Amino acid sequence: MSNKRILLIGPNGQVGWELLRCVQPLGHVIAAGRNQNEQIQVHLDLTNPDSIRRVVREVKPTIIINAAAYTAVDKAEKESELAYTINGTALGILAEESQRLKALLIHYSTDYVFDGSYTQPYIETDTVKPLGVYGASKLAGEQAIQSVGGHYFILRTAWVYGLRGNNFLLTMQRLAKERDELKIVADQIGAPTWSRMIAQATTNILAQLDTSLCQVDIEALSGIYHLTCAGETNWFEFAKAIIIHENKQPNILPITTDEYPAPAKRPTYSVLSNTKIAETFGIKLPTWDKALELCLLS
Incomplete structure (x- = not known):
């Protein structure tokens, strides 16, 4: 595998930081x-098409993540042009450059491409209907990649948290120290997903595709996959599960x-079905509460 060149874009984010260590x-x-x-190691600006093309052509990766x-999410309502540039336009350029090199492109999308009107877990082919600019810009990125085609995996995940960056887990831990009372939304349902498990699952997919024991048609497998922890909860119950581990409650x-x-x-409901990724790659993440316990113990 040492001959693989992996261009990892965004190593400072929640998922990117974990990926840098996993892959x-x-x-x-x-x-x-x-x-x-x-x-x-390399400067790349997703708002600058020339920067994207230059880096990909200089690095000549076999895999782009x-x-x-x-x-x-909220700021995007006022910064729609920037959101669409980074989440949409940039992905079309990455897909084109990836296709030119016959490289594999892996990209992460979101449960926010759905409107929440379902009452059972969404599958990959369910109708997309984002409610806001953030979800719409992420959908634009998905569609840009699909229109180019080639070798790609779009991994939709949800409610991502980790031990670094800006996320619900760290916010709750901070607020628990600062306040005596917290009011948390209880009527939005989803599946909190630890960033490390997203990175590990991605690495698992790449390892399977690269092993000589698995001769597969990557283009036939290319497409959208849902990747979240199992189970479901709401922000209120998620907050309670976090706070119970804090000294000040x-x-x-x-x-x-x-x-x-x-x-x-x-x-209001954005639970994703993980059946497709389980059947294709054998990947099954633990329930959200078990993953949270592992995260807090790490």
């Missing part, structure tokens, strides 16, 4: 991003979405 055994990893630091995205009160107005609408 190292699979080949030579080149980390690319916008802000120069010890993690980033895009873990970068515009993820400010504030009183937590459930509220409705209407009681916590935000610029962007969220789907």
Whole structure:
């Protein structure tokens, strides 16, 4: 596997940071991003088409993993052009460059491409209908990749958290120290997913595709896959499961979405079915509460 050249875009994000550590055994990893630091070897700006093309053509990767995205859900309502540029336009360029090199492109999308009107887990072919700019921009990225075709995996995940970056877990841990009472939305249903498990599952897929024991048609397998932890919960119950591990435990009160107005609408139900990825690659993530326990013990 040492002959593989893996271009990892966004190594400082929640998933990217974990990926940088997981995929190292699979080949030579080149980390690319916008802000120069010890993690980033190559400067790449997803808002600049020339920057994207230049880096891909210089690195000549066999695998491109895009873990970068515009993820400010509420802010996107006012910064729609920037969100579409990073989440949509940039992906079309990455797909074109990947296709030109006959490389494999892996990209992460979101449960927010759905409107939340379902009452059972969404499968990959269910109708997409994003409620806000963030979800619509991520859908634009999916469609851009699909229109180019070639070798690609779009992994839709949801409610991502980890021990670094900006996420619900770290916010709850901070607020538990600062406040005596927390009001948390209880009528939005989803599946919290630890960033490390997303990275490990991605590495598992790549290892399967690369092994001599698995002669597969990657183009035939290319497409969208859902990848989340099993089970479902709401933000209120998720918060309770986090706070119980804290020394200071504030009183937590459930509220409705209407009681916590935000610029962007969220789907009330966005649980994703993981049947396809389980049947194709044998990947089954643990339940969200078990994954949370493992995260907090790590």
